[in-house]
Amino acid sequence: MSIELGKGTGPLSGVKVVEIAGIGPGPHACMILADLGADVIRIERPGGQMLAGGATMLLNRGRPSVALNLKDPEAVATVLALVKDADVVVEGMRPGVTERLGLGPDDCLAVNERIVYGRMTGWGQTGPLATAAGHDMNYIAITGALFGLGQDPARPHFPTNLVGDFGGGSTYLVIGILAALLESKLSGKGQVIDAAIVDGTAHLNAMTSAFLASGGYTEERGANLLDGGVPFYDIYETSDAKHLSVGALEPQFFDALVTILGIKDTCPGQHEPDRYDEMRAVLTETFASRTQAEWVETFEGTDACVAGIIPISEAAEHPHLKARGTFVEKDGMVQPVPAPRFSRTEPTLTLPPSREAGEHTRDALTAWGIGDVDGLIERGVAVQV
Structure with a gap:
């Protein structure tokens, strides 16, 4: 060569x-x-x-x-x-x-x-x-x-x-x-x-250091804003035993999430920490009612910040990554x-x-x-x- x-x-x-x-x-x-x-x-x-x-x-x-x-x-x-x-x-x-x-x-x-x-x-x-x-x-x-x-x-x-x-x-x-x-x-x-x-x-890991310095971080795993400690930033199982990532942190994104799910009137408010267990239960039950593919189609093009979690073997075929050419078959x-x-x-x-x-x-x-x-x-x- x-x-x-x-x-x-x-x-x-x-x-x-x-x-x-x-x-x-x-x-x-x-x-x-x-x-x-x-x-x-x-x-x-x-x-x-x-x-x-x-x-x-x-x-x-x-x-x-x-x-x-x-x-x-x-x-x-x-x-x-x-x-x-x-x-x-x-x-x-x-x-x-x-x-x-x-x-x-x-x-x-x-x-x-x-x-x-x-x-x-x-x-x-x-x-x-x-x-x-x-x-x-x-x-x-x-x-x-x-x-x-x-x-x-x-x-x-x-x-x-x-x-x-x-x-x-x-x-x-x-x-x-x-x-x-x-x-x-x-x-x-x-x-x-x-x-x-x-x-x-x-x-x-500087952001975690910043949260710690401001008193906004606990060393209890799964109890913080970005590690699943809040129910609107977590992972949920679907009816076909697959999973969705939900990252509706901002109020407008949370509003889009609960509106599309049809639970806006029954779900606790975003900033009611005392009711987070109740909110998580509602979200868990709702997401478990359909398959991952059905939810992905439901949320496509919305601002609810929901994406299906897929294995790397399927990543190259994801429509978005395929459109961008993120993966290529070569050698x-x-x-x-x-x-x-x-x-x-x-x-x-x-x-x-x-x-x-x-x-x-x-x-x-x-x-x-x-x-x-x-x-x-x-x-x-x-x-x-």
């Missing part, structure tokens, strides 16, 4: 990124950068891709995979040669690992003073837990975010890894990279980004298109997800200007699969 640089159509076209591959939020951040048009080269260990490999590894899309034995000084020199001509480095190792490899911030800034060096970790580069192992739910656990999720008083419910890895992690790493890139255009100097999931999640799978949308520099999908680490080693290194790639492969410094 021929690799050509500068083929991205998004607003980051021309930006060059070296990804020292990890798992989870790092690859997701680099997928976003590639989706937005950046040229990203993914450096992996030979035999890597420790999670689901092949075409199912969607987070690998948009960038070529290069396998290098980073224990070999020649491989390290190859990465530094890539960094010399790049704008960004992304790594997701524990603190100190890239330094021991000879690819830490000081090493990279020594060959390119304007490099933006993005570090993605769970605990951060400093603090007593910095070098400890952990995963998404451990990180969000100490921020207070996990404690408040769900409605079960006995235990919290965690939201897969959306809040930590991708909400407080990769999203904030990308924000940091873009901000540092903008600043580097002015100063001519790079800098290091310490993107920690604990920090990002705490920041993501043998249904996948989300790049987001957000741009009026002039609309991103397009480029390379499919790599199937194996080292799938594009020869072509990618050549495209990035590395000489004697065949020699690197013959000496075992690089691997082409």
Whole structure:
């Protein structure tokens, strides 16, 4: 496969990124950068891709995979040669690992003073837990975010890894990279980004902090405005054992809800907390009288703030998402298109997800200007699969 640089159509076209591959939020951040048009080269260990490999590894899309034995000084020199001509480095190792490899911030800034060096970790580069192992739910656990999720008083419910890895992690790493890139255009100097999931999640949860500070938050799960504590912002079961999301917070939306349901005269008022149990019972009974599809049709085009809850396997067929082209079938799978949308520099999908680490080693290194790639492969410094 021929690799050509500068083929991205998004607003980051021309930006060059070296990804020292990890798992989870790092690859997701680099997928976003590639989706937005950046040229990203993914450096992996030979035999890597420790999670689901092949075409199912969607987070690998948009960038070529290069396998290098980073224990070999020649491989390290190859990465530094890539960094010399790049704008960004992304790594997701524990603190100190890239330094021991000879690819830490000081090493990279020594060959390119304007490099933006993005570090993605769970605990951060400093603090007593910095070098400890952990995963998404451990990180969000100490921020207070996990404690408040769900409605079960006995235990919290965690939201897969959306809040930590991708909400407080990769999203904030990308924000940091873009901000540092903008600043580097002015100063001519790079800098290091310490993107920690604990920090990002705490920041993501700022509204809860605001509610707590104002006395409008209780640590009792399912008792707050936005966690199902009020009956007009909750989830209800339909007659076919499916569910609806109801978010009629504002008075005009609540009025639309009870009017369409035909319970305006019998349902308690929106701001009568002493009668919330009664209101919830009325709403529960009413929504249980019809199927999800019937209710979706009833509320279509209204301001009642009601939507059917569907599994991801059905999301691509939702009429609204279908009209917007939110998902596309490409490379043998249904996948989300790049987001957000741009009026002039609309991103397009480029390379499919790599199937194996080292799938594009020869072509990618050549495209990035590395000489004697065949020699690197013959000496075992690089691997082409």
